[in-house]
Amino acid sequence: MRTPVSARLGADFTRLWTAAAVSNVGDGVTMAAGPLLVASVTDDPALVAGAVFAQQLPWLLFALISGAYVDRLDRRRVVVAVNLARAVALAALTVTVATDTVTVAVIYVVLFLLGTGETLTDTAMGALLPAVVTPDRLASANARLYASFTIGNQFVAKPLGAWLFVISAAVPFGFDALTFAISAALVAGIRRAPVLQERRRRTSLRAEIAAGVRWLWRHRLLRILALSMGLSNIAFGAAFAVFVLYCRDRLGVSGVGYGFLLTAFAVGGLLGTAVAAKLTRVVGSVAVLRAGLIVEIVTHVSLALTTKPWAAAVVLVVFSIHAMVWGVTVTSTRQRVVPPHLRGRVGSVYALLDLGGAALGSLLGGLFASAWAITTPFWIAAVVMVTITALAWRPLRAAGAV
Template sequence: MRAPVPARLGAEFTKLWTASAVSNIGDGVAMAAGPLLVASVSDNPALIAGGAFAQQLPWLLFALLSGAYVDRLDRRQLVVVVNLVRAAALAGLSATIATETVTVPVIYTALFLLGTGETLADTAMGALLPSVVASEKLPSANARLYASFTIGNQFVAKPLGAWLFVVSAAVPFGLNAVTFTVAAALIAGIRPVSAPAQPRPRVSLRREIGAGVRWLWQHPLLRTLATTMGLANIAFGAAFAVFVLYCQQRLHLSDIGYGFLLTAFAVGGLFGTIVAATLTRAFGSTTLLRAGLVIEIVTHVTLAITTTPWVAAVILVAFSIHAMVWGITVASIRQRTVPEHLRGRVGSVYALLDLGGAALGSLLGGLFASVWKITTPFWIAAVMMTAVTALAWHRLREATA
């Protein structure tokens, strides 16, 4: 397969891509095992959804602050340090599982630390990419990063994580600690190929954060994309926060079956990375982004209605195609448009709306499922996405231009 081979993008991108691929495998293993771990301690839907919320909460609390520090500090060194800290947190969690002393608060603490690290590392990686890849090659670089994410994080790691959890609950998290350590070593060897940013006067964090917020808000297209995705992720987070219980109670799947259903995301996601550029040339970004919002509505309605695993798998494939095409399109637009010295801050504002929306959705989804039925979050998400689509439809015409 050609997509994962990044040689023509340069040796420095190869290091970045390899680090991303390795850590994605570890992340996927832990992400598949995480809900199973919480479910093994408690069957309360609110507590299970709380695990997702604990990892996403830092995006609400620290995203803007992290973006400011990403623009202040050496981005490469920042990623190295954060990966080592995340490796230590996962090693500690694995030890508590192995010694049978793990509790819900311990799990939440570890997930919160991982989420805090993500606000720094993910923002820094997104800002670092344009310094190792030429502007005209960004779509190709993003497609290959997304492809490696899909193959490693979802297609390979999700069923592997579920299987490893059945074998030994501590193993998936220990493996993720090792992958973070390897990724840190790879990132440490990167030497940016573009000229470093010129030193700029140091001002207060508040003013630096404000500059990033204003820049994004004054750009009509990026503002629309950010707010649309933020609202969409509230809907998505609410629906999928209790997905492990949905699979068990609605689709009657085992733990292994749950892991393999997650690979449906990978099947469509991998296909999405392959066809994203072709679809963009054929239909334009506006049509693809609009179609993606319609797919989100159909996905939530279908999952709310069906009790058949293969139907759920088919709609998840379609959803993940849209998610990858959307992600590649928007990432390339943002990296090309935002000035180098603002990439961390503008990226963090986008992430606050994007991942912060998912955090709020996770919290709401657990509450909805606790009070009503396991399918209630999907129905609410469908209604919400219908409203979001209607509001964003007209503005998205600027995406192609």
């Protein structure tokens, strides 16, 4: 009889994976119910949009700082403490909603606290994983974590969050608080990560952040991967910032059609997690990474040219497969290469480039589409990706040695 994947990866990974899966469902429920809650309190579009920004802002403010603290502290304890704190914050929000005392300011504060906690827990979980599984199992472990995010956060949680909100506006936030408490308990059961043999003199926070950035910049492969990801996310953010208008004006689909195309992202992502580890083993990291750059170029050109919803859906599925395979490959490579004492800081730089690139791209995409045509951001993204591919093609050969 075949041994289950989770068993081969070990009991500690099973706890970590289950904790991530549970909290992913809770996060998705809040992501679905949060906008509904804000809209029930205010009709001001700016205030509704501000709620999303309130949860994203901590990544821009604290990503690098969180990475430094993750490298200073016991990562397992960081995840447990922060998840318990997030459970308390959500429990407080639940009480205000249930007692009809909730305000926009209260929602903003809670969302900001949740986002701040996310900068710590996401960074700590990524840094903790290599201490839980062996290097040869990292791709399989990351693929399993990505799959649990796709299923729990994208497929299960969104309709569940809306349904719970209909039952009672307070229920989804109480549900999310419970998932954070469960996640904290599961992570607490993981054995303590090995203590680093080399003890380093504690320096200032700024110096520690600089050391992480400097180490990343000096590592040619990881530098190329980080810059490629950041620039690619600018291109992606610019193209997809106006996706809802693109669907309506270019593809001629209704709101239901728009939802279907968003589902195509999730379907492709799930397929990508299923093949990522095996594909990397069969064709190698170099081929996977190079093929991913080509897929991005083809995606932007295809969406700029097509007016057929079915063609766009196929392109989005293929793009999402690539995005998951690329993510698993890059994350596993980084976890194998980065020294244990720097994993939090280097991971936080990647997170900053990821979110910062997407945010900058979203701003630019709206400006481009307003000034020219709805397809202009896609054409610009294609040109950017051609440039990135030309510059990164040869340096990516180093991925074969990792």
